[in-house]
Amino acid sequence: MSSEALIILIYILVLASFLGFELIAKVPPTLHTPLMSGSNAISGITIVGALLACNEMGYSTLSKWLGMIALVLATINVVGGYTVTDRMLKMFKKK
Amino acid sequence: MSIAILLAYLIASILFVLGIKMMNKTKSARQGNRLSALGMLIAIVATLLQIEVISLVEIFGCIVLGSAIGLYYANKVEMTKMPEMVALFNGFGGLASFAVALSDFFLRTEVNMESIELVTVISIIVSVFIGGVTFTGSIVAFLKLNGNISGSPITFKGQHPLNLILFISFLAAATFTVIDQSDPILIIALIVISLILGILTVIPIGGADMPVVISLLNSYSGMAACATGFILNNNVLIVAGSLVGASGIILTQIMCKAMNRSLINVLLGGFGQSVSAA
Numbered sequence: 001m002s003s004e005a006l007i008i009l010i011y012i013l014v015l016a017s018f019l020g021f022e023l024i025a026k027v028p029p030t031l032h033t034p035l036m037s038g039s040n041a042i043s044g045i046t047i048v049g050a051l052l053a054c055n056e057m058g059y060s061t062l063s064k065w066l067g068m069i070a071l072v073l074a075t076i077n078v079v080g081g082y083t084v085t086d087r088m089l090k091m092f093k094k095k
Numbered sequence: 096m097s098i099a100i101l102l103a104y105l106i107a108s109i110l111f112v113l114g115i116k117m118m119n120k121t122k123s124a125r126q127g128n129r130l131s132a133l134g135m136l137i138a139i140v141a142t143l144l145q146i147e148v149i150s151l152v153e154i155f156g157c158i159v160l161g162s163a164i165g166l167y168y169a170n171k172v173e174m175t176k177m178p179e180m181v182a183l184f185n186g187f188g189g190l191a192s193f194a195v196a197l198s199d200f201f202l203r204t205e206v207n208m209e210s211i212e213l214v215t216v217i218s219i220i221v222s223v224f225i226g227g228v229t230f231t232g233s234i235v236a237f238l239k240l241n242g243n244i245s246g247s248p249i250t251f252k253g254q255h256p257l258n259l260i261l262f263i264s265f266l267a268a269a270t271f272t273v274i275d276q277s278d279p280i281l282i283i284a285l286i287v288i289s290l291i292l293g294i295l296t297v298i299p300i301g302g303a304d305m306p307v308v309i310s311l312l313n314s315y316s317g318m319a320a321c322a323t324g325f326i327l328n329n330n331v332l333i334v335a336g337s338l339v340g341a342s343g344i345i346l347t348q349i350m351c352k353a354m355n356r357s358l359i360n361v362l363l364g365g366f367g368q369s370v371s372a373a
Contacts, residue, residue, distance in 0.1 A: 001212065001214055001215070001328060005328070006214055009324075009325060009328070009330075009333060012330055012333050012334060012337075013321065013333055013337050016108075016333065016334045016337040016338050017337045017338075017340065017341040018341070019112060019338060019341070020115075020337060020338040020339070020340065020341025020342040020343075020345070021341045021342070021344075021345055023112065023115045023116055023119070023338070023342050023345075024115070024119065024342045024345040024346050024349065025119055026119070027119050027346065027349055028121060029353050030121070031118065031119070031120075031121060031124060032306070032310075032346065032349070032350050032353070033177060033181070033306065034118065034124060034128070035115075035118050035124075035346060036181060036306075036309065036310045036313055036343075036346060037177070037181045038114070038115070038118050038127070038128045038131060039115060039118075039313060039317070039338075039339045039342055039343055039346070040181055040184060040185045040188065040313045040316070040339075041128075041131070041132070041135070041184075042111050042114070042115070042131055042135070042317075042335050042338065042339050043185070043188050043313065043316040043317040043319075043320050043335070043336065043339040044135070044188050044191075045111075045135065045138065045320050045331060045332055045335035045336065046188060046191045046192045046195060046316075046319070046320040046323055046332065046336075047135075047138075047139060047191070048138055048139065048142045048329060048331060048332055049191075049192065049195040049320070049323045049324070049326075049327050049329065049332055050191055050194070050195050051139070051142045051143065051146065051154060052142065052195075052327055052329070053194075053195045053198040053199060054146075054150055054153060054154050054157070055146045055147060055150045055154065060201065060202055060205060060206040062198075062201045062205070063197075063198040063199070063201045063202040063206070064153075064198075066194045066195070066197050066198035066201070067194070067195065067198045068153060068157050069191075069194050070190075070191040070192075070193075070194035070195045070198065071154065071157040071158065071161065071191075072157045072160050072161040072164075073161070073187040073188070073190050073191040073194070074161070074187070074188060074191035075157065075158050075160075075161025075162055075165060076161045076162075076164050076165040076168075076184065076187050077165070077184045077185070077187045077188035077191065078135055078139075078161075078165070079161065079162045079165030079166055079169070080164070080165030080166070080168055080169040080180070080184045081165075081169075081181075081184050081188075082128065082131075082132040082135070083166060083169035083170065084169045084172070084177060084180055084181065084184070085128045086125065086128055086129070086132075087169065087170070087174075088174075088177060089124050089125040089128060090125065091174065092121060092124070092125075
């Protein structure tokens with residue numbers, strides 16, 4: 001990685017972090033758990049990394065297996081996370 | 096990476112931001128969650144488009160298996176058991192980042208026999224550490240809430256010094272890994288220490304404080320994903336990871352305030368409670 005590329009990645013990291021700090025404002029207490037669960041599903045973005053690990057770099061047995069394990073786990077995180085959040089929020093509407 | 100895929104990642108990032116923002120309000124929360132799910136779908140499809148045909152079958156197999164497990168448990172779990180479920184899913188996310196980092200490490204050192212550049216090796220170490228702590232920490236939080244282990248704080252003499260010693264040994268092993276990447280003992284030491292530290296940091300915290308801990312661990316898994324983004328040089332991982340990492344910390348603070356506790360107080364849980372009990 002060239003230092004220019006690294007600096008751009010660090011820009012992204014810093015600005016996205018500030019955005020993350022600002023995004024959460026006055027959250028009503030009832031939304032604490034759904035918000036936590038929803039952002040947990042977003043952290044399943046590591047699924048993108050797992051897909052890449054299964055593919056272009058996974059031609060050794062050990063790394064390929066690790067990549068596939070990661071893919072199964074990340075899929076559970078993403079699919080389960082969004083479904084659970086949706087179930088929680090569906091309950092809210094009824095009230 | 097083609098420009099179309101980079102644009103898809105950009106759209107996904109925007110949808111994540113909008114999704115989190117809309118989840119701040121009860122009215123728009125459900126739609127916000129759907130927007131962020133759409134963002135995730137776009138990111139996944141864009142990534143799948145650059146995958147070579149050889150590994151396609153395994154990849155689809157893994158996705159189908161993971162989706163089936165995720166859907167089954169997400170629909171089966173009782174409403175009262177939601178925090179446990181989130182903890183468990185979060186632990187899987189942390190473990191996934193951990194596995195991706197190791198996959199990359201072994202490929203580079205054992206197959207390609209290359210020497211990994213400094214930024215990448217540091218990102219791998221950070222991802223293994225945060226991912227490992229998130230995984231075992233979330234599993235302990237799950238077991239505590241689920242009643243498999245006692246919800247009361249588990250403390251023993253010299254707990255904090257032990258954690259400190261483990262952390263220092265981690266830093267030492269990390270330094271040696273940067274210098275000599277070919278020795279697998281070092282990376283195994285890093286793996287073991289991070290897994291143990293995850294357990295040790297969560298067992299002293301009482302069951303009532305678990306939601307706050309899960310929120311903090313959720314923030315950690317975002318940071319682990321972010322570190323993975325630095326390994327793979329991938330923007331969407333860095334954006335989504337740092338969004339979750341930062342917003343998770345704020346949410347943790349808000350949750351602490353709602354419980355009238357300070358974050359430090361929660362983290363040193365066993366400590367604080369034994370004092371108030373006395």
